[in-house]
Amino acid sequence: MKTYSGDFTIPVSRDMVWNFLMDPHKVGPCLPDLLSMDVSDNHHFRAKVRVGVGPIRGAFDLANSITVEEEGKSASMSVKGGGMGSGVDMNANMLLEDLEEEQGTLLKWTCDVVVSGPIATIGGRLIDGQARKITEQVFENIRNALVSLKSEVAVTNEEAE
Numbered sequence: 001m002k003t004y005s006g007d008f009t010i011p012v013s014r015d016m017v018w019n020f021l022m023d024p025h026k027v028g029p030c031l032p033d034l035l036s037m038d039v040s041d042n043h044h045f046r047a048k049v050r051v052g053v054g055p056i057r058g059a060f061d062l063a064n065s066i067t068v069e070e071e072g073k074s075a076s077m078s079v080k081g082g083g084m085g086s087g088v089d090m091n092a093n094m095l096l097e098d099l100e101e102e103q104g105t106l107l108k109w110t111c112d113v114v115v116s117g118p119i120a121t122i123g124g125r126l127i128d129g130q131a132r133k134i135t136e137q138v139f140e141n142i143r144n145a146l147v148s149l150k151s152e153v154a155v156t157n158e159e160a161e
Contacts, residue, residue, distance in 0.1 A: 002132075008140075022066060061083055076094070
């Protein structure tokens with residue numbers, strides 16, 4: 001199992017970040033190379049993503065589950081699935097903190113990833129690099145989507161005035 005972690009500042013309120021993270025329709029498209037998505041309910045969705053490590057290319061079918069740990073403050077996301085005879089099991093924890101003087105929200109995350117099957121045999125450093133890249137891209141996509149959403153809200157508010 002590999003563990004990755006990081007944090008970043010998002011220039012929007014904690015409530016806005018929380019509502020985004022709890023909405024599968026919003027967080028699902030943040031998965032890199034998303035091919036399709038089907039939302040089951042407010043906390044579960046299935047996704048098909050394109051994967052490629054070295055010479056192995058294909059698609060993974062993933063079951064995603066969002067769990068509230070502490071309302072408005074912390075949550076976890078479980079991603080399990082696979083394809084091409086390989087599997088992935090990912091558990092991410094997210095913690096939100098308000099920044100002083102309305103500077104936005106700090107999102108801290110940790111993610112445990114286990115890859116199995118032929119993809120896992122490609123080589124530790126290659127897999128590690130790709131898993132880290134994908135994990136970091138998910139959170140960067142979340143940040144970018146929230147910044148974009150903030151801009152849309154600002155434009156809508158200006159038009160309403």
